[in-house]
Amino acid sequence: MFDFSIVTTWFDSLLRQTLGLGDFWSILIECILVGVLILAGYAMLAIVLIFMERKVCAYFQCRLGPMRVGPWGIFQVFADVLKMLIKEIFAVDKADKLLYCVAPFLVIIASVGTFSFLPWNKGAEILDFNVGIFLLTAVSSIGVIGIFMAGWGSNNKYGVVSAMRGAVQLISYEMSLGLCLVTAVILTGTMQVSGIVEAQTGPWNWLIFQGHVPAIIAFLVFLVAGNAEANRGPFDLAEAESELTAGYHTEYSGMGFGFYYLAEYLNLFVIAGIATTVFLGGWAPVNIGIEAFDAVMDYIPGIVWFLGKTFAIVWLLMWIRWTYPRLRIDQILKLEWKYLMPLCLLNLVLMTIIVAFGWHF
Amino acid sequence: MYFTLFITVILTAVVLVVGAYVVAKLIGPRSYNPVKGEPFECGIPTRGTSWIPVHVGYYLFAILFLMFDIETVFLYPWAVVVKQFGAMALCSIGFFMLVLVFGLAYAWRKGALEWK
Numbered sequence: 001m002f003d004f005s006i007v008t009t010w011f012d013s014l015l016r017q018t019l020g021l022g023d024f025w026s027i028l029i030e031c032i033l034v035g036v037l038i039l040a041g042y043a044m045l046a047i048v049l050i051f052m053e054r055k056v057c058a059y060f061q062c063r064l065g066p067m068r069v070g071p072w073g074i075f076q077v078f079a080d081v082l083k084m085l086i087k088e089i090f091a092v093d094k095a096d097k098l099l100y101c102v103a104p105f106l107v108i109i110a111s112v113g114t115f116s117f118l119p120w121n122k123g124a125e126i127l128d129f130n131v132g133i134f135l136l137t138a139v140s141s142i143g144v145i146g147i148f149m150a151g152w153g154s155n156n157k158y159g160v161v162s163a164m165r166g167a168v169q170l171i172s173y174e175m176s177l178g179l180c181l182v183t184a185v186i187l188t189g190t191m192q193v194s195g196i197v198e199a200q201t202g203p204w205n206w207l208i209f210q211g212h213v214p215a216i217i218a219f220l221v222f223l224v225a226g227n228a229e230a231n232r233g234p235f236d237l238a239e240a241e242s243e244l245t246a247g248y249h250t251e252y253s254g255m256g257f258g259f260y261y262l263a264e265y266l267n268l269f270v271i272a273g274i275a276t277t278v279f280l281g282g283w284a285p286v287n288i289g290i291e292a293f294d295a296v297m298d299y300i301p302g303i304v305w306f307l308g309k310t311f312a313i314v315w316l317l318m319w320i321r322w323t324y325p326r327l328r329i330d331q332i333l334k335l336e337w338k339y340l341m342p343l344c345l346l347n348l349v350l351m352t353i354i355v356a357f358g359w360h361f
Numbered sequence: 362m363y364f365t366l367f368i369t370v371i372l373t374a375v376v377l378v379v380g381a382y383v384v385a386k387l388i389g390p391r392s393y394n395p396v397k398g399e400p401f402e403c404g405i406p407t408r409g410t411s412w413i414p415v416h417v418g419y420y421l422f423a424i425l426f427l428m429f430d431i432e433t434v435f436l437y438p439w440a441v442v443v444k445q446f447g448a449m450a451l452c453s454i455g456f457f458m459l460v461l462v463f464g465l466a467y468a469w470r471k472g473a474l475e476w477k
Contacts, residue, residue, distance in 0.1 A: 027365060034366060035373040042377070088389045089382065093398030094410075105378050112374035116366075127370065129363055134437050156400040157411045164419045171426040178433050185440040250401055255385040259378060330476030333422060337465075337474045341429075345462060348436070356448045 001201075001285075001298055005123030034126060038116060042266060047077045049265040052311075053318060060322040087254030092155050095251065099153025104252075104259040106146030111263040111270070113139035118273040119197050119282045121302035132193040133181050136274070137174070140229070143263070144170040147231075147238065150260070151248030162247030165329055166231065166238030172336040173228040173235075179344035180222040183351045184278045187211045187360060197282035203289035206281035210361050214351040219279040221340055221347070223317070226271035228332070231264060233321035240326060272313035273306075280309050418476055425468055432461050 011033075015026040051066075051074065058065030066073030091100055116126040117136045129135050144167055151163020184207055185191055188199045200206050208215045228235035239247030249260040276282060283302030287294045327335070354360050400407050435457070443450040468474060 031365060031369040035369055035376070038370065038373050039377060085381070085385050086388055086390075087385070088391060089385055090393075090397055092400050093395075094400070105375060108378050109371055109374040112377065113370055116370045127363060127366055129367075131437075152412070154400070155411045157402065157407070157413075159400075160411050160413070160415065164415050168419045168422045171430075172422060175426065175429055175433065178430070179436075182433065182436045182440045185437065186443045189441060189444040191437065191441060245401065245403065254389060255381045258381065333474070333476055337422075337425070338469070341465065342462075345458065345465070349458060352443060352451050352454065355443050356446075356451045358447075 001122050002301055003123045004121045004302075008123070038112060038126065042112060042115060042262075045269055046262050046265055047081075049269055049314070050077045050080070050261075052314070053265065056315065056318045057322050060319070081258070084254050084258040089254050089256060092251050095155045096153040099149040100251075103146045103150035103153060104256060106142050106149065107263045108259055110140055110143030110146060111266045113142070114270045114274075115266055117193055118270065118306075119193050119277055120306055121283050122197075123194075124303070125194050128192060128194050130190075130192045133185060133191045133196070133278070136193075137178055137181065140270075141170075141174060143267070144174075147248050150252070154248070154251035156251050158244045158246075158250050159248050162238050162240075162244045162250075166248060168329075169228060169235065169238060169332055170231070172333060173225045173340075176221055176336060176340040176344045177225040177229055179341075179348060180218040180225065181274075181278060183214060183218040183344070183348050184211075186348075186351050186355050187215065193277060193282075196278060197284055200281040201284045201287070203287040203294065204361065205287070206284065207279045211351060211354065212361070214347050214354060215279065217343065217347050218351070219275065221344055222275055222279065223313070225336075225340065226275060227317055227320060228336075230267040230271050230317075232268060233317060234324040234327050235332060236321075237326055237329060237332065268314060268317060269310065272310045272317065275313050276306060276309040280313075282306055282309075421473055425473060428464065429461070432457075432464075 012026065012030070015021050015029060021029070054073075054076065055065045066076035069075040069079050091097065114136055117132060117139075119125045119128075127135075147166045147170065148163045151159040151161075151166065184196070187207060187210060188196045190196060190199065200210070204210075208219050211218075227233045231238055238244075239249070241247075244250070246257075249257050252260065283306045285294075285297040285300060285302075285305050287297060400411065436454075439450065439454055446453070
Protein backbone atom coordinates (compact mmCIF):
# COMPACT_ATOMS: atom_id res chain seq x y z
CA MET A 1 0.00 0.00 0.00
CA PHE A 2 1.43 3.38 -1.03
CA ASP A 3 1.98 5.65 1.98
CA PHE A 4 1.29 9.27 1.11
CA SER A 5 3.25 10.54 4.12
CA ILE A 6 6.42 9.81 2.06
CA VAL A 7 5.41 12.71 -0.19
CA THR A 8 4.60 15.07 2.69
CA THR A 9 7.84 14.30 4.55
CA TRP A 10 9.81 14.74 1.33
CA PHE A 11 8.17 18.13 0.72
CA ASP A 12 8.82 19.19 4.32
CA SER A 13 12.50 18.26 4.10
CA LEU A 14 12.71 19.98 0.69
CA LEU A 15 11.56 23.24 2.26
CA ARG A 16 13.57 22.94 5.45
CA GLN A 17 16.84 21.36 4.36
CA THR A 18 17.26 21.86 0.61
CA LEU A 19 15.88 25.40 0.49
CA GLY A 20 16.96 26.19 4.06
CA LEU A 21 13.74 27.97 5.05
CA GLY A 22 12.92 28.66 8.68
CA ASP A 23 10.09 27.20 10.72
CA PHE A 24 7.69 30.05 9.99
CA TRP A 25 8.10 30.12 6.22
CA SER A 26 7.99 26.38 5.69
CA ILE A 27 4.82 26.03 7.80
CA LEU A 28 3.26 29.00 6.00
CA ILE A 29 3.99 27.52 2.55
CA GLU A 30 2.68 24.11 3.64
CA CYS A 31 -0.51 25.63 5.04
CA ILE A 32 -1.15 27.62 1.85
CA LEU A 33 -0.58 24.48 -0.20
CA VAL A 34 -3.04 22.56 1.99
CA GLY A 35 -5.60 25.33 1.57
CA VAL A 36 -5.21 25.34 -2.21
CA LEU A 37 -5.53 21.54 -2.31
CA ILE A 38 -8.70 21.65 -0.20
CA LEU A 39 -10.25 24.31 -2.45
CA ALA A 40 -9.30 22.39 -5.60
CA GLY A 41 -10.68 19.11 -4.27
CA TYR A 42 -13.79 20.79 -2.95
CA ALA A 43 -14.56 22.51 -6.25
CA MET A 44 -13.81 19.44 -8.35
CA LEU A 45 -16.01 17.18 -6.22
CA ALA A 46 -18.82 19.76 -6.26
CA ILE A 47 -18.77 19.79 -10.07
CA VAL A 48 -18.73 15.99 -10.28
CA LEU A 49 -21.49 15.59 -7.67
CA ILE A 50 -23.85 18.17 -9.15
CA PHE A 51 -23.46 16.67 -12.62
CA MET A 52 -23.93 13.17 -11.19
CA GLU A 53 -27.07 14.21 -9.29
CA ARG A 54 -28.60 15.72 -12.42
CA LYS A 55 -27.90 12.66 -14.52
CA VAL A 56 -28.96 10.16 -11.84
CA CYS A 57 -32.16 12.09 -11.18
CA ALA A 58 -32.85 12.26 -14.90
CA TYR A 59 -32.39 8.53 -15.44
CA PHE A 60 -34.61 7.71 -12.47
CA GLN A 61 -37.30 9.83 -14.07
CA CYS A 62 -36.75 8.37 -17.57
CA ARG A 63 -35.27 11.63 -18.88
CA LEU A 64 -31.90 12.40 -20.38
CA GLY A 65 -30.91 15.28 -18.12
CA PRO A 66 -28.69 18.13 -19.32
CA MET A 67 -27.62 17.42 -22.93
CA ARG A 68 -27.04 20.82 -24.58
CA VAL A 69 -23.85 22.27 -23.06
CA GLY A 70 -20.99 20.14 -24.35
CA PRO A 71 -21.19 16.40 -25.14
CA TRP A 72 -23.80 14.75 -22.82
CA GLY A 73 -24.03 18.12 -21.09
CA ILE A 74 -20.76 17.73 -19.20
CA PHE A 75 -20.18 21.51 -19.22
CA GLN A 76 -23.61 22.25 -17.75
CA VAL A 77 -22.24 22.75 -14.22
CA PHE A 78 -19.62 25.25 -15.44
CA ALA A 79 -22.40 27.19 -17.16
CA ASP A 80 -24.38 27.14 -13.90
CA VAL A 81 -21.46 28.45 -11.87
CA LEU A 82 -20.90 31.23 -14.40
CA LYS A 83 -24.57 32.13 -14.25
CA MET A 84 -24.49 32.30 -10.44
CA LEU A 85 -21.38 34.49 -10.49
CA ILE A 86 -22.86 37.10 -12.84
CA LYS A 87 -26.10 37.46 -10.88
CA GLU A 88 -26.55 40.51 -8.70
CA ILE A 89 -26.11 40.07 -4.95
CA PHE A 90 -28.72 41.91 -2.91
CA ALA A 91 -30.46 41.49 0.42
CA VAL A 92 -33.95 42.16 1.75
CA ASP A 93 -34.16 45.71 3.12
CA LYS A 94 -35.51 44.70 6.50
CA ALA A 95 -33.28 41.63 6.90
CA ASP A 96 -31.05 41.24 9.94
CA LYS A 97 -27.90 42.04 7.94
CA LEU A 98 -25.42 40.56 10.42
CA LEU A 99 -27.09 37.13 10.61
CA TYR A 100 -27.81 37.25 6.89
CA CYS A 101 -24.15 37.80 5.99
CA VAL A 102 -22.56 35.47 8.55
CA ALA A 103 -24.78 32.46 7.75
CA PRO A 104 -23.03 31.35 4.49
CA PHE A 105 -19.68 31.50 6.28
CA LEU A 106 -20.88 29.08 8.97
CA VAL A 107 -22.42 26.69 6.46
CA ILE A 108 -19.25 26.61 4.36
CA ILE A 109 -16.98 26.34 7.43
CA ALA A 110 -18.95 23.29 8.60
CA SER A 111 -18.79 21.75 5.15
CA VAL A 112 -15.09 22.41 4.46
CA GLY A 113 -14.21 21.54 8.08
CA THR A 114 -15.80 18.09 7.96
CA PHE A 115 -14.45 17.59 4.42
CA SER A 116 -10.87 17.95 5.75
CA PHE A 117 -11.29 15.06 8.17
CA LEU A 118 -11.69 12.45 5.43
CA PRO A 119 -8.79 10.01 4.98
CA TRP A 120 -8.03 10.03 1.25
CA ASN A 121 -5.15 7.58 1.33
CA LYS A 122 -2.73 6.05 3.79
CA GLY A 123 -1.02 9.08 5.34
CA ALA A 124 -3.12 11.62 3.39
CA GLU A 125 -5.43 12.86 6.15
CA ILE A 126 -5.41 16.64 6.50
CA LEU A 127 -6.79 16.80 10.04
CA ASP A 128 -5.87 13.77 12.11
CA PHE A 129 -6.64 14.69 15.73
CA ASN A 130 -6.70 11.95 18.35
CA VAL A 131 -10.30 13.06 19.09
CA GLY A 132 -11.05 13.04 15.34
CA ILE A 133 -14.59 11.59 15.21
CA PHE A 134 -15.72 13.67 18.18
CA LEU A 135 -14.38 16.90 16.72
CA LEU A 136 -15.92 15.98 13.37
CA THR A 137 -19.42 15.83 14.88
CA ALA A 138 -18.73 19.12 16.66
CA VAL A 139 -17.66 20.86 13.45
CA SER A 140 -20.58 19.44 11.47
CA SER A 141 -23.08 20.90 13.93
CA ILE A 142 -21.90 24.45 13.13
CA GLY A 143 -23.89 24.02 9.92
CA VAL A 144 -27.16 23.91 11.91
CA ILE A 145 -26.47 27.37 13.29
CA GLY A 146 -25.76 28.62 9.77
CA ILE A 147 -29.05 27.28 8.44
CA PHE A 148 -30.97 28.68 11.41
CA MET A 149 -29.35 32.11 11.06
CA ALA A 150 -30.01 32.22 7.32
CA GLY A 151 -33.70 31.44 7.72
CA TRP A 152 -34.27 33.73 10.68
CA GLY A 153 -32.10 36.58 9.44
CA SER A 154 -33.66 36.95 6.00
CA ASN A 155 -36.97 38.27 7.39
CA ASN A 156 -39.08 36.00 5.25
CA LYS A 157 -41.94 33.91 6.57
CA TYR A 158 -40.96 30.92 4.49
CA GLY A 159 -37.44 31.36 5.79
CA VAL A 160 -38.51 31.37 9.44
CA VAL A 161 -40.63 28.22 9.09
CA SER A 162 -37.81 26.51 7.23
CA ALA A 163 -35.22 27.58 9.82
CA MET A 164 -37.32 26.05 12.60
CA ARG A 165 -37.88 22.82 10.70
CA GLY A 166 -34.27 22.59 9.64
CA ALA A 167 -32.94 23.18 13.13
CA VAL A 168 -35.23 20.66 14.84
CA GLN A 169 -34.54 18.04 12.19
CA LEU A 170 -30.77 18.48 12.16
CA ILE A 171 -30.35 18.46 15.93
CA SER A 172 -32.63 15.43 16.29
CA TYR A 173 -30.76 13.34 13.76
CA GLU A 174 -27.41 14.39 15.21
CA MET A 175 -28.29 12.18 18.18
CA SER A 176 -28.45 8.90 16.30
CA LEU A 177 -25.53 9.98 14.10
CA GLY A 178 -23.42 10.44 17.24
CA LEU A 179 -24.61 7.19 18.81
CA CYS A 180 -23.75 5.23 15.63
CA LEU A 181 -20.24 6.70 15.66
CA VAL A 182 -19.88 5.80 19.36
CA THR A 183 -20.89 2.24 18.47
CA ALA A 184 -18.11 2.14 15.89
CA VAL A 185 -15.58 3.70 18.28
CA ILE A 186 -16.24 0.91 20.83
CA LEU A 187 -15.01 -1.62 18.29
CA THR A 188 -12.00 0.32 16.98
CA GLY A 189 -10.93 1.62 20.39
CA THR A 190 -9.75 4.93 18.94
CA MET A 191 -11.32 8.16 17.76
CA GLN A 192 -8.43 9.08 15.47
CA VAL A 193 -9.53 8.85 11.83
CA SER A 194 -6.29 7.24 10.62
CA GLY A 195 -6.41 4.78 13.53
CA ILE A 196 -9.97 3.78 12.68
CA VAL A 197 -8.97 2.99 9.10
CA GLU A 198 -5.78 1.26 10.26
CA ALA A 199 -7.88 -1.03 12.48
CA GLN A 200 -9.83 -2.13 9.42
CA THR A 201 -6.95 -3.28 7.20
CA GLY A 202 -6.43 -6.99 6.76
CA PRO A 203 -8.65 -9.85 5.65
CA TRP A 204 -12.38 -9.38 6.43
CA ASN A 205 -11.55 -6.55 8.80
CA TRP A 206 -13.93 -3.83 7.64
CA LEU A 207 -16.03 -2.74 10.57
CA ILE A 208 -19.28 -4.14 9.20
CA PHE A 209 -17.58 -7.56 8.98
CA GLN A 210 -15.78 -7.25 12.32
CA GLY A 211 -18.83 -6.15 14.26
CA HIS A 212 -21.39 -8.21 12.27
CA VAL A 213 -24.99 -7.58 13.50
CA PRO A 214 -24.63 -4.35 15.58
CA ALA A 215 -22.22 -2.84 13.07
CA ILE A 216 -24.59 -3.47 10.18
CA ILE A 217 -27.49 -1.94 12.15
CA ALA A 218 -25.31 1.06 13.02
CA PHE A 219 -24.30 1.43 9.37
CA LEU A 220 -27.91 1.44 8.15
CA VAL A 221 -29.04 3.88 10.86
CA PHE A 222 -26.05 6.06 10.02
CA LEU A 223 -27.13 6.20 6.38
CA VAL A 224 -30.67 7.25 7.34
CA ALA A 225 -29.50 9.83 9.88
CA GLY A 226 -26.78 11.05 7.54
CA ASN A 227 -29.29 11.57 4.78
CA ALA A 228 -31.37 13.68 7.15
CA GLU A 229 -28.26 15.51 8.34
CA ALA A 230 -27.35 16.44 4.75
CA ASN A 231 -30.88 17.85 4.35
CA ARG A 232 -31.66 15.62 1.43
CA GLY A 233 -33.80 12.86 0.17
CA PRO A 234 -37.08 12.16 1.93
CA PHE A 235 -35.89 14.47 4.72
CA ASP A 236 -35.59 17.69 2.70
CA LEU A 237 -38.48 19.48 4.37
CA ALA A 238 -36.31 22.43 5.40
CA GLU A 239 -36.19 23.45 1.75
CA ALA A 240 -39.37 21.76 0.57
CA GLU A 241 -39.60 23.67 -2.70
CA SER A 242 -43.28 22.92 -3.28
CA GLU A 243 -44.38 24.45 0.04
CA LEU A 244 -41.62 26.84 1.17
CA THR A 245 -40.29 28.10 -2.21
CA ALA A 246 -36.64 27.44 -1.30
CA GLY A 247 -36.79 27.51 2.49
CA TYR A 248 -33.96 29.19 4.35
CA HIS A 249 -32.12 30.35 1.22
CA THR A 250 -35.13 31.95 -0.48
CA GLU A 251 -33.69 35.44 0.01
CA TYR A 252 -30.15 34.63 -1.16
CA SER A 253 -29.36 35.57 -4.74
CA GLY A 254 -26.51 34.54 -7.01
CA MET A 255 -23.44 33.27 -5.21
CA GLY A 256 -25.16 33.54 -1.79
CA PHE A 257 -27.46 30.76 -2.93
CA GLY A 258 -24.51 29.04 -4.56
CA PHE A 259 -22.85 28.48 -1.19
CA TYR A 260 -25.86 26.58 0.16
CA TYR A 261 -26.02 24.56 -3.03
CA LEU A 262 -22.31 23.78 -2.79
CA ALA A 263 -22.55 22.88 0.90
CA GLU A 264 -25.51 20.57 0.32
CA TYR A 265 -23.64 18.45 -2.23
CA LEU A 266 -20.39 18.41 -0.31
CA ASN A 267 -22.25 17.44 2.87
CA LEU A 268 -23.67 14.50 0.95
CA PHE A 269 -20.13 13.51 -0.02
CA VAL A 270 -18.86 14.01 3.53
CA ILE A 271 -21.62 11.82 4.99
CA ALA A 272 -20.83 9.11 2.45
CA GLY A 273 -17.13 9.57 3.21
CA ILE A 274 -17.60 9.18 6.95
CA ALA A 275 -19.76 6.10 6.43
CA THR A 276 -16.99 4.69 4.24
CA THR A 277 -14.23 5.59 6.70
CA VAL A 278 -15.96 4.26 9.78
CA PHE A 279 -17.84 1.22 8.51
CA LEU A 280 -16.42 0.25 5.10
CA GLY A 281 -12.73 0.53 5.78
CA GLY A 282 -11.87 3.92 4.23
CA TRP A 283 -8.91 3.40 1.92
CA ALA A 284 -8.47 -0.22 3.08
CA PRO A 285 -8.73 -2.62 0.12
CA VAL A 286 -10.89 -5.75 -0.04
CA ASN A 287 -8.77 -8.49 1.53
CA ILE A 288 -10.12 -12.03 1.81
CA GLY A 289 -7.14 -13.89 3.23
CA ILE A 290 -5.91 -15.45 -0.04
CA GLU A 291 -2.43 -14.08 -0.60
CA ALA A 292 -2.48 -13.67 -4.39
CA PHE A 293 -5.86 -11.93 -4.39
CA ASP A 294 -4.84 -9.64 -1.53
CA ALA A 295 -1.60 -8.68 -3.27
CA VAL A 296 -3.51 -7.64 -6.40
CA MET A 297 -6.01 -5.64 -4.34
CA ASP A 298 -3.23 -3.95 -2.33
CA TYR A 299 -1.75 -2.82 -5.64
CA ILE A 300 -4.78 -0.56 -6.31
CA PRO A 301 -4.10 2.85 -4.70
CA GLY A 302 -6.00 3.75 -1.53
CA ILE A 303 -7.59 6.87 -3.00
CA VAL A 304 -9.25 4.73 -5.69
CA TRP A 305 -10.74 2.49 -2.98
CA PHE A 306 -11.87 5.48 -0.95
CA LEU A 307 -13.49 7.33 -3.84
CA GLY A 308 -15.00 4.12 -5.21
CA LYS A 309 -16.71 3.20 -1.94
CA THR A 310 -17.76 6.79 -1.25
CA PHE A 311 -19.33 7.26 -4.66
CA ALA A 312 -21.13 3.93 -4.30
CA ILE A 313 -22.77 5.28 -1.12
CA VAL A 314 -23.42 8.65 -2.76
CA TRP A 315 -25.22 6.80 -5.53
CA LEU A 316 -27.24 4.84 -2.96
CA LEU A 317 -28.28 8.07 -1.21
CA MET A 318 -29.27 9.62 -4.56
CA TRP A 319 -31.32 6.53 -5.32
CA ILE A 320 -33.13 6.97 -1.97
CA ARG A 321 -33.65 10.66 -2.61
CA TRP A 322 -35.29 10.18 -5.99
CA THR A 323 -37.41 7.21 -4.93
CA TYR A 324 -39.15 8.15 -1.67
CA PRO A 325 -41.67 10.95 -1.15
CA ARG A 326 -40.97 13.68 1.41
CA LEU A 327 -41.95 13.02 5.05
CA ARG A 328 -43.98 15.34 7.27
CA ILE A 329 -42.37 17.07 10.26
CA ASP A 330 -44.19 14.87 12.81
CA GLN A 331 -43.22 11.72 10.89
CA ILE A 332 -39.59 12.80 10.82
CA LEU A 333 -39.48 13.44 14.57
CA LYS A 334 -41.34 10.20 15.29
CA LEU A 335 -38.89 8.22 13.16
CA GLU A 336 -35.94 9.71 15.02
CA TRP A 337 -37.11 9.78 18.64
CA LYS A 338 -39.32 6.69 18.74
CA TYR A 339 -37.50 4.34 16.39
CA LEU A 340 -33.91 5.29 15.61
CA MET A 341 -32.92 6.56 19.09
CA PRO A 342 -34.07 3.49 21.06
CA LEU A 343 -32.62 1.27 18.33
CA CYS A 344 -29.29 3.08 18.62
CA LEU A 345 -29.21 2.77 22.42
CA LEU A 346 -30.04 -0.93 22.21
CA ASN A 347 -27.43 -1.37 19.51
CA LEU A 348 -24.84 0.37 21.67
CA VAL A 349 -25.49 -2.09 24.52
CA LEU A 350 -25.37 -5.02 22.08
CA MET A 351 -22.04 -3.82 20.69
CA THR A 352 -20.63 -3.37 24.20
CA ILE A 353 -21.63 -6.93 25.13
CA ILE A 354 -20.08 -8.30 21.94
CA VAL A 355 -16.82 -6.40 22.46
CA ALA A 356 -16.68 -7.09 26.20
CA PHE A 357 -16.99 -10.84 25.71
CA GLY A 358 -14.86 -10.86 22.56
CA TRP A 359 -17.54 -12.18 20.21
CA HIS A 360 -16.42 -9.94 17.35
CA PHE A 361 -14.20 -11.14 14.51
CA MET B 362 0.78 21.15 14.01
CA TYR B 363 -2.83 19.97 13.79
CA PHE B 364 -4.15 23.15 15.35
CA THR B 365 -2.31 25.17 12.70
CA LEU B 366 -3.95 22.98 10.08
CA PHE B 367 -7.35 23.36 11.72
CA ILE B 368 -7.02 27.15 11.55
CA THR B 369 -5.85 26.79 7.93
CA VAL B 370 -8.97 24.80 7.09
CA ILE B 371 -11.27 27.40 8.64
CA LEU B 372 -9.41 30.23 6.89
CA THR B 373 -9.74 28.31 3.61
CA ALA B 374 -13.51 28.20 4.06
CA VAL B 375 -13.59 31.94 4.81
CA VAL B 376 -11.39 32.69 1.78
CA LEU B 377 -13.70 30.62 -0.41
CA VAL B 378 -16.78 32.59 0.67
CA VAL B 379 -15.11 36.01 0.54
CA GLY B 380 -13.40 35.27 -2.78
CA ALA B 381 -16.59 34.15 -4.50
CA TYR B 382 -18.49 37.15 -3.10
CA VAL B 383 -15.81 39.58 -4.33
CA VAL B 384 -15.79 38.04 -7.83
CA ALA B 385 -19.59 38.13 -7.95
CA LYS B 386 -19.64 41.77 -6.80
CA LEU B 387 -17.09 42.73 -9.45
CA ILE B 388 -18.72 41.10 -12.47
CA GLY B 389 -22.38 41.13 -11.40
CA PRO B 390 -24.79 43.94 -12.33
CA ARG B 391 -25.99 46.47 -9.75
CA SER B 392 -29.36 48.17 -9.73
CA TYR B 393 -31.85 49.11 -7.05
CA ASN B 394 -35.55 49.58 -6.74
CA PRO B 395 -37.77 49.33 -3.65
CA VAL B 396 -39.61 46.21 -4.83
CA LYS B 397 -36.33 44.29 -4.88
CA GLY B 398 -35.95 44.91 -1.16
CA GLU B 399 -39.26 43.24 -0.32
CA PRO B 400 -39.17 39.69 1.06
CA PHE B 401 -40.32 37.12 -1.50
CA GLU B 402 -43.82 35.86 -0.74
CA CYS B 403 -44.95 34.69 -4.16
CA GLY B 404 -46.05 38.16 -5.23
CA ILE B 405 -48.20 39.10 -2.22
CA PRO B 406 -47.04 42.07 -0.10
CA THR B 407 -45.82 40.97 3.34
CA ARG B 408 -48.10 41.71 6.26
CA GLY B 409 -46.28 42.74 9.42
CA THR B 410 -42.98 41.29 10.50
CA SER B 411 -41.79 37.78 9.74
CA TRP B 412 -40.31 37.33 13.21
CA ILE B 413 -43.44 35.87 14.69
CA PRO B 414 -43.85 33.37 17.54
CA VAL B 415 -43.55 29.81 16.24
CA HIS B 416 -44.88 26.42 17.31
CA VAL B 417 -43.75 25.52 20.85
CA GLY B 418 -43.01 21.92 19.78
CA TYR B 419 -39.72 23.03 18.24
CA TYR B 420 -38.46 24.27 21.62
CA LEU B 421 -39.54 21.07 23.36
CA PHE B 422 -37.45 18.98 20.98
CA ALA B 423 -34.55 21.40 21.32
CA ILE B 424 -34.61 20.94 25.11
CA LEU B 425 -34.82 17.16 24.75
CA PHE B 426 -31.87 17.30 22.35
CA LEU B 427 -29.81 19.30 24.86
CA MET B 428 -30.37 16.71 27.58
CA PHE B 429 -29.60 13.66 25.48
CA ASP B 430 -26.71 15.20 23.57
CA ILE B 431 -24.86 16.19 26.74
CA GLU B 432 -25.30 12.62 27.94
CA THR B 433 -24.02 11.07 24.71
CA VAL B 434 -20.94 13.29 24.88
CA PHE B 435 -19.92 11.35 28.01
CA LEU B 436 -20.12 8.11 26.03
CA TYR B 437 -17.21 9.07 23.74
CA PRO B 438 -14.34 8.79 26.26
CA TRP B 439 -15.91 5.59 27.62
CA ALA B 440 -16.19 4.06 24.14
CA VAL B 441 -12.44 4.35 23.58
CA VAL B 442 -11.54 2.17 26.57
CA VAL B 443 -14.23 -0.55 26.31
CA LYS B 444 -11.78 -2.96 24.64
CA GLN B 445 -9.27 -2.69 27.49
CA PHE B 446 -11.78 -2.89 30.33
CA GLY B 447 -13.92 -5.71 28.92
CA ALA B 448 -16.92 -6.73 31.02
CA MET B 449 -15.99 -4.08 33.63
CA ALA B 450 -16.86 -1.34 31.10
CA LEU B 451 -20.31 -2.84 30.67
CA CYS B 452 -21.03 -2.61 34.41
CA SER B 453 -19.67 0.90 34.73
CA ILE B 454 -21.83 2.26 31.93
CA GLY B 455 -24.90 0.19 32.81
CA PHE B 456 -26.23 2.66 35.38
CA PHE B 457 -25.52 5.60 33.11
CA MET B 458 -27.38 3.98 30.22
CA LEU B 459 -30.25 3.15 32.55
CA VAL B 460 -30.66 6.85 33.39
CA LEU B 461 -30.53 7.67 29.67
CA VAL B 462 -33.16 5.08 28.79
CA PHE B 463 -35.36 6.11 31.73
CA GLY B 464 -35.10 9.72 30.56
CA LEU B 465 -36.27 8.75 27.09
CA ALA B 466 -39.05 6.53 28.49
CA TYR B 467 -40.21 9.33 30.80
CA ALA B 468 -40.30 11.87 27.95
CA TRP B 469 -42.17 9.33 25.82
CA ARG B 470 -44.69 8.58 28.59
CA LYS B 471 -45.26 12.28 29.25
CA GLY B 472 -46.07 12.77 25.58
CA ALA B 473 -43.08 15.02 24.87
CA LEU B 474 -42.34 13.05 21.71
CA GLU B 475 -45.76 13.71 20.21
CA TRP B 476 -46.09 16.50 17.67
CA LYS B 477 -49.26 18.37 18.60
